[in-house]
Amino acid sequence: MRGITKRFPGTVALHKVDLELRAGEVLGLLGENGAGKSTLIKILSGAYHPDEGEIFIDGEKQVFATPKAASEKGIGIIYQELNYLNDLSVAENIFLNRFPRTKGFRNVDWRRMNDHAERILRELLSPIDPRSYMRDLAVSEKQIVEIAKAISQDLRFLVMDEPTSALSEREADHLLEMVGQMAERGVGVIYISHRLEELFKVAGRVQVLRDGEVVGLRQMDGTNRDELVRLMVGRKLESMYPKREIKKGDVVLKVRGLSSDYLRDISFDLRKGEILGLFGLMGAGQSEMARCIFGAEKRTSGDVEIDGKSANIASPSDAIRSGIAYLSDERKADGLILTQSVKQNITTASIKKITRQLRIDRRLERRKADEWKRRLDIKAPSVEVNAESLSGGNQQKVVLAKWLETDPKVLILNNPTRGIDVGAKVEIYTLMEDACEKGLGVVMISYELPEILQLSDRVLVMCEGKLSAEFDKEELTQEKLMHSAVGEK
Amino acid sequence: MANPTELSKKGGSKFVLTTELTVLGAYILVFVVFSILSPYFLSFKNLMNIFMYSSVIGIAAIGTTLVLLTGGLDISVGAVIGLSGVISGLVQQSTGNIGLAVFLGLLTGLLCGCFNGLLITKLKISPLITTLATLSIFRGIALLSTGGLTLIIASRSFKQLGRGYLLDIVPISVLIMAGLFLLFGYLLYYTPFGRKIYSVGGNPEASRLAGIRVNGIRFVVYVIGGLVAGLSGLIVASQTGASLPTAGTGAELNVIGASILGGVSLSGGKGQVYGTLFGVLILATLNNGLTLMNVQTFWQTIATGCVLLLAVVLDVARGGGYR
Numbered sequence: 001m002r003g004i005t006k007r008f009p010g011t012v013a014l015h016k017v018d019l020e021l022r023a024g025e026v027l028g029l030l031g032e033n034g035a036g037k038s039t040l041i042k043i044l045s046g047a048y049h050p051d052e053g054e055i056f057i058d059g060e061k062q063v064f065a066t067p068k069a070a071s072e073k074g075i076g077i078i079y080q081e082l083n084y085l086n087d088l089s090v091a092e093n094i095f096l097n098r099f100p101r102t103k104g105f106r107n108v109d110w111r112r113m114n115d116h117a118e119r120i121l122r123e124l125l126s127p128i129d130p131r132s133y134m135r136d137l138a139v140s141e142k143q144i145v146e147i148a149k150a151i152s153q154d155l156r157f158l159v160m161d162e163p164t165s166a167l168s169e170r171e172a173d174h175l176l177e178m179v180g181q182m183a184e185r186g187v188g189v190i191y192i193s194h195r196l197e198e199l200f201k202v203a204g205r206v207q208v209l210r211d212g213e214v215v216g217l218r219q220m221d222g223t224n225r226d227e228l229v230r231l232m233v234g235r236k237l238e239s240m241y242p243k244r245e246i247k248k249g250d251v252v253l254k255v256r257g258l259s260s261d262y263l264r265d266i267s268f269d270l271r272k273g274e275i276l277g278l279f280g281l282m283g284a285g286q287s288e289m290a291r292c293i294f295g296a297e298k299r300t301s302g303d304v305e306i307d308g309k310s311a312n313i314a315s316p317s318d319a320i321r322s323g324i325a326y327l328s329d330e331r332k333a334d335g336l337i338l339t340q341s342v343k344q345n346i347t348t349a350s351i352k353k354i355t356r357q358l359r360i361d362r363r364l365e366r367r368k369a370d371e372w373k374r375r376l377d378i379k380a381p382s383v384e385v386n387a388e389s390l391s392g393g394n395q396q397k398v399v400l401a402k403w404l405e406t407d408p409k410v411l412i413l414n415n416p417t418r419g420i421d422v423g424a425k426v427e428i429y430t431l432m433e434d435a436c437e438k439g440l441g442v443v444m445i446s447y448e449l450p451e452i453l454q455l456s457d458r459v460l461v462m463c464e465g466k467l468s469a470e471f472d473k474e475e476l477t478q479e480k481l482m483h484s485a486v487g488e489k
Numbered sequence: 490m491a492n493p494t495e496l497s498k499k500g501g502s503k504f505v506l507t508t509e510l511t512v513l514g515a516y517i518l519v520f521v522v523f524s525i526l527s528p529y530f531l532s533f534k535n536l537m538n539i540f541m542y543s544s545v546i547g548i549a550a551i552g553t554t555l556v557l558l559t560g561g562l563d564i565s566v567g568a569v570i571g572l573s574g575v576i577s578g579l580v581q582q583s584t585g586n587i588g589l590a591v592f593l594g595l596l597t598g599l600l601c602g603c604f605n606g607l608l609i610t611k612l613k614i615s616p617l618i619t620t621l622a623t624l625s626i627f628r629g630i631a632l633l634s635t636g637g638l639t640l641i642i643a644s645r646s647f648k649q650l651g652r653g654y655l656l657d658i659v660p661i662s663v664l665i666m667a668g669l670f671l672l673f674g675y676l677l678y679y680t681p682f683g684r685k686i687y688s689v690g691g692n693p694e695a696s697r698l699a700g701i702r703v704n705g706i707r708f709v710v711y712v713i714g715g716l717v718a719g720l721s722g723l724i725v726a727s728q729t730g731a732s733l734p735t736a737g738t739g740a741e742l743n744v745i746g747a748s749i750l751g752g753v754s755l756s757g758g759k760g761q762v763y764g765t766l767f768g769v770l771i772l773a774t775l776n777n778g779l780t781l782m783n784v785q786t787f788w789q790t791i792a793t794g795c796v797l798l799l800a801v802v803l804d805v806a807r808g809g810g811y812r
Contacts, residue, residue: 296698317700326698334698337691341760348688349699351681359679402699 004053006039006212011234013039018054021157021188026179028199028206028220029192030232035213037192041159044190045077046070057156063216070397074156078146078163084134084301084310091117091130094149120148125174140171146176151182158182159190164198166368174401176479195486196225208232229482236364237246241429241454244437246273248457251308252441253324253410255293258302262288266302270441277430277456278445281485285465286445287329290412294326306409320349323409327399327416330446336387343383346401372401393424400431411435412443429455434435449478500571509752514772516767523778530781537660541651543773544662545570545728547766550744551673552602552714554765556616557748558677559710560690560757565605565620566718566744568627573597573722575631578640578732581771588649591723598719599712601627606711611704624741631734640732651727662724669717674762682798686710689756742797745771750800772796 021027031037042048044063051336054061057073064070083477091110092099094117101111117130125235126144128462143163150158162181164172173316181201183189193202195487200488206232208216216231242339249272258266265284271277278286291297293304295313301307304311319326328334336345346369347354352367369383376397380390387398396416403411415434417425432442432455446452452459453476461484469484524531536701549566556563577594581587608619644646652663677683688696689706696705711790717739725736751768753760772793 103677107772132794294698315700316698328698335687335696338697338760339691340687344684344688348696348701351684356679359680360681360684362679458751 001040001044001055002053003038004043004050004055005067006036006043006048008407014043016048017209017212019190019207019214020192023156023188024183024186025205026183026189026191026203029190029209030196030199030206030228031209035209035232037209039159039212040209041077041161041190041192043078044070044075044159045345054069056449059414061141071153074154076150076152076153076155076157077159077161079167080160082148084133086143087133089131089133090121090128090137090145091135093145094120094130094152096149098153116152117148119241120152121145122153124178125146128172144171147178151178154189155182157188157190159192160193162292163191165194170199196228199228200225226479229479232482241450242336242426242433243455244433246433246436248273249439252306253443254303254305254308256303258289258299258304258306260288260294260297261300261385263292264466266467268460268467268470270443272409272439272441273436274442274457275436275444275455277440277452277454277459278443278462279447279449280462280468282447284462286462287414288465289462290326290414290443290445292460292473293325294321294412296326301445319428320406320408322408324412325349325406325408325410325413327402327403328413329408329418331392331395331399338386340387340390342373342378342380342387342390342398343389346372346383346405349402350406368405372405376401377427391424392421393420394425396420396424396428397431400428405433408440410441412444412445414445415447416444417446418446452481453478461485502728504629509761509767511769512751512764512767516771519771519774519778521706521782522772527555527781528681529777535777535781537658537663539770539773539777540663540666541660541728542777543769544559544651544660544749545721545725546740546772547666547769548669548724549740550747550765550769551669552717553741553744553764554748554753554760554762555673555686555710556714557676557745557753557755558686558690558757558760559707560693561609561707561710562589562616562745562755563605563620563678563711563714564617564626564741564745565601565627566714566721567737568624568631568745569601569715569718569804570597570722570725570740572601572627572631573719574726574736575634575732575734577723578635578726581642581647582640585644591650592646594723594726595716595719598717598722600715601719602715603708603713605715606708609711609786610708628734628738635732635734635735639734642726642730642732648727648730650720651729651742653725662728665720665724670762670766678772680710687758690759698800726739729767743793746797746800755801768800776810782811 001017001019004014004017005258006357017036017040019040024229029037039048042469043050043312045199046067046069062073091114095113102106102109102115114130121128122143124144124147125347126141128137128141128144134145139143147163155239176198179189179191191199193199203220204221206220206228207214208228218227227336247403251269252272256267266289276341280286289298292299294316295315304313306322306324311318313319313322323412332338337348343365347365354361354368356401366383372378373380373383378397379394387395416428418427432444435442444455457473459471459476459481461481463485464487468487471480529535549570549676553563553566568666573672575595577590580590584590596739603624606621608614608623651662651663655661655664678687685701685706688699688701689703693703722737726732728734747768748765749755749758749768750771751760751764751766753765775792775796776789779792
């Protein structure tokens with residue numbers, strides 16, 4: 001791949017990225033969340049088309065119009081998000097759309113398919129029955145099926161995106177062996193993982209991406225983990241973080257022993273005027289924690305106190321009443337009602353405040369919406385237009401306005417600047433500081449290290465559903481954060 | 490719920506063609522065409538006839554519209570119409586008490602709605618499957634209660650409900666329909682309840698996170714749907730002077746069709762009750778006009794189907810539809 005550039009509205013996801021993969025090697029691909037790894041893979045798979053740059057196989061230029069075109073060239077991809085059909089058997093999933101046929105009537109040759117699937121699974125040292133249904137498998141087993149599917153094809157190149165994230169250590173070791181064997185057979189493998197030790201075991205070279213650019217290409221035996229972490233996170237900090245000195249008040253939110261199916265025994269305090277950063281790798285449980293506190297997900301035990309009083313939260317409406325606001329990370333999926341106007345989105349969570357004698361006071365509603373539009377500088381022709389028509393940053397401000405309108409004491413922000421441009425980011429940061437000045441406590445979940453480092457007064461790190469570390473602003477370094485996030489002391 | 494009419498007022502002289510206005514235009518077109526084609530069409534008496542004919546579907550369609558706005562679906566409407574008519578007929582036969590018969594007929598509809606609502610919100614069965622099953626159950630109960638027979642209703646005062654006129658001018662059933670459309674138009678536009686219906690239909694998860702009791706809203710719209718279908722059933726029984734256990738067969742398609750024709754999106758969150766009213770009137774006018782022109786009933790059925798298809802195509806063009 002040469003000179004690959006990919007732009008999305010408002011951001012450049014990849015900038016002139018070169019990547020060279022040799023037959024029979026395992027190339028590690030490293031980078032923070034959002035560094036551009038996934039975009040790069042999607043371009044290789046034909047799912048995205050690069051704005052600039054070319055892909056060559058054996059020196060021959062390729063244009064992948066569709067994922068099918070890429071797979072016909074022998075490119076196999078195992079995505080982090082698994083793709084499978086729950087109601088089909090394991091063997092059917094492995095041979096989906098390439099079922100072996102019988103002679104004569106060309107029916108599906110079940111016996112041959114099941115035998116073949118079984119052989120591949122045993123090679124992977126997995127006891128999964130190819131006749132069982134996907135639905136009944138554990139996540140780690142599903143991952144193995146996905147891997148079996150990839151290696152059952154005649155592959156020349158294989159891309160694996162965090163294939164071991166759901167596997168136990170033993171399973172992961174087997175997988176790494178398989179990867180090594182495939183490379184010996186001449187397959188070129190791109191291996192993406194946050195677990196550096198895996199890369200040291202399996203990869204020959206490693207390429208590091210940061211902010212959509214290649215920042216380093218190293219031989220595995222000529223580098224060490226500290227250098228790699230530094231390459232991943234080390235960046236210039238621009239003056240885009242309007243951090244102010246704000247006096248901290250009393251504890252406003254107290255969480256004790258919060259547990260759920262995924263979370264284990266989470267306790268922490270949040271003070272008025274404080275921004276508490278919450279860092280962790282994707283899937284480490286930050287969103288689950290926020291949703292549990294907010295009553296959007298069931299917890300198995302634990303207490304939440306607001307202003308020293310136990311808040312009995314069983315649903316989001318309870319949480320809102322006790323003064324908690326939660327800005328979710330998927331504003332289109334569960335933040336906005338896209339078919340409704342900006343005005344109505346702003347008042348959704350506080351309809352009571354605009355209701356006079358059982359009737360919505362539309363003039364009051366309009367006034368409030370106009371006021372928020374002015375205060376947050378929401379760029380829209382009018383508050384009457386549909387939320388759908390706004391840009392990402394302005395949509396995010398609408399969601400923020402919705403939550404500020406509920407007069408919260410605690411603001412939980414889940415990746416508040418995800419997918420919005422730099423200018424809007426700074427505005428969101430400023431609004432967070434404003435909120436702190438007014439005495440709110442803010443919990444900011446983010447995958448972006450600079451954001452965490454620059455804005456937080458204190459940082460909690462999560463790893464596999466637990467709090468793994470806590471840092472004060474003074475002792476905070478990127479390396480420490482990354483190490484705690486991957487679960488190392 | 491975008492409110493382009495309000496927007497156009499605020500924005501000055503800019504004219505925005507809403508879905509509902511388009512439907513109104515279509516209705517006027519149908520109206521003009523029949524006025525030209527048939528000499529009997531354009532008379533006060535015939536107009537009232539059309540309205541009276543449409544009241545059964547119109548009243549039930551209000552409930553369907555609310556259900557569709559929350560992103561749900563209720564295809565048990567026709568069976569509820571049949572069952573409530575039968576129950577009230579049975580009560581009249583055994584007690585002769587019209588008030589009690591009307592009350593129990595309405596209660597039947599309400600309970601049917603509760604049953605649907607509970608299955609959908611508590612057992613989390615999809616609305617389509619739930620109401621497909623209850624359609625069968627309610628119809629079966631109606632048939633069982635009369636042994637499949639038709640009950641003749643003799644009461645004169647009960648006939649007033651569906652066939653009576655106020656001051657010999659306006660049919661009572663039309664007044665009821667108009668009143669209900671006004672009531673629910675008001676509820677949807679002015680009350681938090683109406684606002685929440687649109688929110689739930691627009692994005693249930695965002696609504697839940699905004700503190701709206703999504704399942705509560707869903708439950709209530711099915712209950713309302715059952716109640717108005719029950720009222721429709723009483724009017725059918727009154728108009729025909731009999732309790733037919735098979736009354737209302739296929740009505741679910743007409744009410745859903747009328748709603749969609751009126752601009753209510755099948756995917757929820759978009760639409761107005763007055764749009765549904767126009768949809769109902771278009772279907773009723775079409776049938777009336779074709780009858781006056783001596784078009785065979787079978788052709789009328791085909792015409793209705795074509796109009797519904799057209800309506801669904803419109804829904805797709807508006808961004809809804811099947812993907």
